[in-house]
Amino acid sequence: MRPVLEVSGLSTHFFTRAGVVKAVEDVSFALNAGEILGLVGESGSGKSMTGYSIMGLIDPPGKVVAGSIRLKGEELIGYDEARWQKIRGNRIAMIFQDPMMTLNPVLRIDTQMLEAVLAHHDVPREEALRRSREAMVKVGIPSPDERLLAYPHQFSGGMRQRVAIAIALLNKPDVIIADEPTTALDVTIQGQILFEMQKLCRESGTALIWITHDLSVIAGLADKVAVMYAGRIVETGTVDEVLDCSRHPYTRGLMCSVPACNPRGQPLKQIPGMTPSLLSLGAECAFRERCARATAQCDTMPAIGQDAHAVRCHHPLGAPT
Amino acid sequence: MGISKRFAKSPDLAARIALKLGAGTPPVVVHALDRVNLRVMQGEVVGLVGESGCGKSTLGRVAVGLHAPSSGDRRWKGNVIAPDDLPTRLAIQMIFQDPYASLNPRLRIADIIGEAPVAHKLIAPADQEAYVADLMQQVGLDATLMRRFPHQFSGGQRARIGIARALAVKPEFLVCDEAVAALDVSIQAQVLNLFIALREKLGLTYLFISHDLGVVQHISDRVVIMYLGRVVESAPTEEVFRAPLHPYTQALLAEVPRLDQRRKDFVAIKGEIPSPIHPPSGCHFHPRCPHATERCRAEAPPLIEAGPGRVVACHLHSAAQNAS
Structure with missing residues (x-):
């Protein structure tokens, strides 16, 4: 089966007055229909910028400087704005973190939904309205006819x-990019959204x-899962591989700092130091300063392996004992 | 029993932190806290958990004295706190949620940390520098950075500055309002370790307000769960996580994503959190509760004893108790 989305060697740099910020560097992954990829990282690791790059939303001084993004085999890098507009919201859609900021506060929900349908499809208004209503039902909004006439603040x-x-969901995209969509929500509401998303991916592919x-x-x-650190993917594989047998010291450190993985009341196992500035990245492994396993070999950035469970490290950890 | 000292007790702390919205229109009253009792023993770490709008931050602010309760009172070591009681005010300090917004951007770190102890004459102005240096070391900051401004620090360092500022007036009791929520996982672990170490070293008592159950489980001795301005359950941490009694607590624990659950089938708890302006009648949780009965709609359940150190506000448990 050919992957729906193939990203390889993607690099996005920002050319600022202070220097070149390498926000995304050599990121590669492939995604099949119906599959869910978790892109994990701390703030500044480049995870959101990877998403924006795939949506073609990088504005100057940022630029995608290398790599390819293939959507069902079609190369998207190098498209002009007009062609990007045909893709965006139609074949690749994005959900942002803050639902307060992404809806237009002065337009009714139906206006905003119709706009999204009519921008890409030459269909009558009634048909567009029917699709909007259908999408509202799919995500579990009660009494959709009434809610379509409401404003976002309601x-x-x-x-x-x-x-x-x-x-x-309106235009049945091939890929949805969700950028921390539940971070601003409460636990019980987050549970509801995760439930809906999981169901939708299973049903629609x-x-x-x-x-x-x-x-x-x-x-x-x-x-x-793909774990990012300082703009690069440091470990990728299936959820079980990466979380149960993490091989990169950073992934392992991250897992160990989650309070639930530690005995109650005891100090947490912490990663020393903090994330490096993306401006001053040298040729060495970006995690070197914080890593207990670092040696002279870590002066060069390790390449990421080609296996299904790949890791970017000179001294990967073995299976947990 | 052995423990007799009462600490920041607020009996029948109540009813209305009335926030009046708008002038001229009939005032809208938000019952942010509805007859809440909270007792913290000396040396204890109490975790206060709830979703947004449940009143947990308001309760924290009342405990510190930033808001006056509309009714009810605050007690410190058994005595009602008078409004001008300065030593008690200094003994209870707060650490705020946002390490970016809670530091004055125009002050140097030495002044942010050192201003309060000098103003309260805890130290002489000449000693400020040495005192601040000592505090910065305690929270794991390099003392040579004290002439810098807040924008020159990262989020984790700012959280440490906020902690040092609270510690500067030698408090006994710290209210931490979502103190680690804005931090990345690896930084959050560092700051939580600092809290645990400071507690051992200085004998501090914490009221730890958080929506993150994993953090609360790790750090607290006792957990208090709130829903729409009322306490629904309070129990020792292990008990709550082993066998939650209130249906809301059960639902909350079931929804928490865990590392050891893979490709879980998420089940949604139905409904949303109602507005505290028009809370549901009776038990506030009844519209979302799978066990709700006629009685839950009509009558608010009182907090009843459900084991040693455990209280729960649910008719299911009072019914069980009457039957036995």
């Missing part, structure tokens, strides 16, 4: 995020990229 945070998901900093959400939701 919705709660969880409901607004559902509307954002409904808009993303849409591939999903779920960007988050929360490993435990990924554990319950995703099929595959």
